[in-house]
Amino acid sequence: MLRLAVQKSGRLSDASLDLISECGIELERNTRKLKIPAFNFPLEILTCRDDDMPRYVEQGVVDAAIVGGNVLQESGGEGFASIALGFGRCRLSIAVPKEMKWEGLESLTGLRIATSYPRILGDFLSAEGIQADIREISGAVEITPGIGVADAICDLVSSGSTLLSNGLREVLPVMNSEALLVQSPKISSAALGIFADFSFRIDAVLRAKRTKYITLNTPNSAIERIIEILPGLKSPSIMPLANSGWSSLHTVVSEDNFWGLITQLRAVGAQGILVMPIEKVIL
Numbered sequence: 420m421l422r423l424a425v426q427k428s429g430r431l432s433d434a435s436l437d438l439i440s441e442c443g444i445e446l447e448r449n450t451r452k453l454k455i456p457a458f459n460f461p462l463e464i465l466t467c468r469d470d471d472m473p474r475y476v477e478q479g480v481v482d483a484a485i486v487g488g489n490v491l492q493e494s495g496g497e498g499f500a501s502i503a504l505g506f507g508r509c510r511l512s513i514a515v516p517k518e519m520k521w522e523g524l525e526s527l528t529g530l531r532i533a534t535s536y537p538r539i540l541g542d543f544l545s546a547e548g549i550q551a552d553i554r555e556i557s558g559a560v561e562i563t564p565g566i567g568v569a570d571a572i573c574d575l576v577s578s579g580s581t582l583l584s585n586g587l588r589e590v591l592p593v594m595n596s597e598a599l600l601v602q603s604p605k606i607s608s609a610a611l612g613i614f615a616d617f618s619f620r621i622d623a624v625l626r627a628k629r630t631k632y633i634t635l636n637t638p639n640s641a642i643e644r645i646i647e648i649l650p651g652l653k654s655p656s657i658m659p660l661a662n663s664g665w666s667s668l669h670t671v672v673s674e675d676n677f678w679g680l681i682t683q684l685r686a687v688g689a690q691g692i693l694v695m696p697i698e699k700v701i702l
């Protein structure tokens with residue numbers, strides 16, 4: 420049995436369980452249970468607070484966990500083997516009252532900076548040679564400058580609207596974060612075999628999310644140029660069309676610069692371009 424920690428109720432909970440379901444693993448959803456068994460895979464999910472996960476992973480209470488990179492790094496667990504999952508993206512940033520003059524990092528010297536991430540911020544400031552007074556706060560960090568408890572903050576930002584509505588301005592990103600699948604260094608060899616199968620499935624689902632299947636029609640004279648443009652998994656499949664001098668080309672492309680690619684394909688003569696989602700990519 421593989422024991423996996425997933426956030427009980429928070430920003431990563433649904434996306435974590437959705438990802439597991441997309442791997443073909445059936446779970447009892449909509450339950451408030453502490454332990455959620457899987458029906459068709461040797462997996463047991465333990466739901467807990469994200470702050471407890473790094474300790475559970477380190478001590479081998481669980482074999483693996485899905486946790487934000489920010490939480491892992493704050494606990495000093497950034498050395499554990501992990502896979503980036505592409506959701507829960509945010510950045511840990513320094514923000515100051517919008518009327519404060521900002522002349523770069525030096526402006527932080529001697530200021531009181533409120534944060535729930537004293538370790539990450541402390542490491543960052545000392546690497547930059549800046550002396551500031553770090554005040555650890557467990558929640559609602561964004562209100563501290565307004566109530567006179569701090570001069571600046573270091574907090575997680577995604578859309579930026581929380582900062583804006585508290586009269587703050589983001590001035591410096593300290594780290595980028597996303598959800599990670601983290602493996603315990605204490606995992607048993609039996610659980611490790613299951614983890615390998617589990618992470619293989621996760622990898623296939625993540626690859627599929629990042630790629631699209633495309634088919635297009637092209638005059639034969641443009642095939643070579645199209646192949647040069649397409650960064651497919653291997654070489655594309657090409658089939659002759661009933662219309663002589665034309666072919667249909669099938670391949671897989673990455674989401675990165677997708678629209679740029681389509682523009683280039685059209686420019687060299689591709690027509691009837693169909694784009695389809697992919698469920699899994701097994702290499």
Ligand code: PRT
Pocket residue numbers: 426427428429430431467468469470486487488489490507508509574575576577578579580581582596597598
């Ligand atoms: O109960 P538990 O301890 O498990 O949960 P929690 O309250 O500590 O964490 P939770 O559920 O809020 O967040 C879990 C993880 O989601 C974080 O550790 C990050 O890895 C990730 N994440 C992604 C975020 C955000 N985006 C985010 N925007 N976590 C928090 N925020 C908060 C931020 O602290 C600020 O208050 O959202 C606000 C800013 O959002 P914007 O959109 O206004 O910029």
Ligand code: ZN
Pocket residue numbers: 468469470
């Ligand atoms: Zn937490």
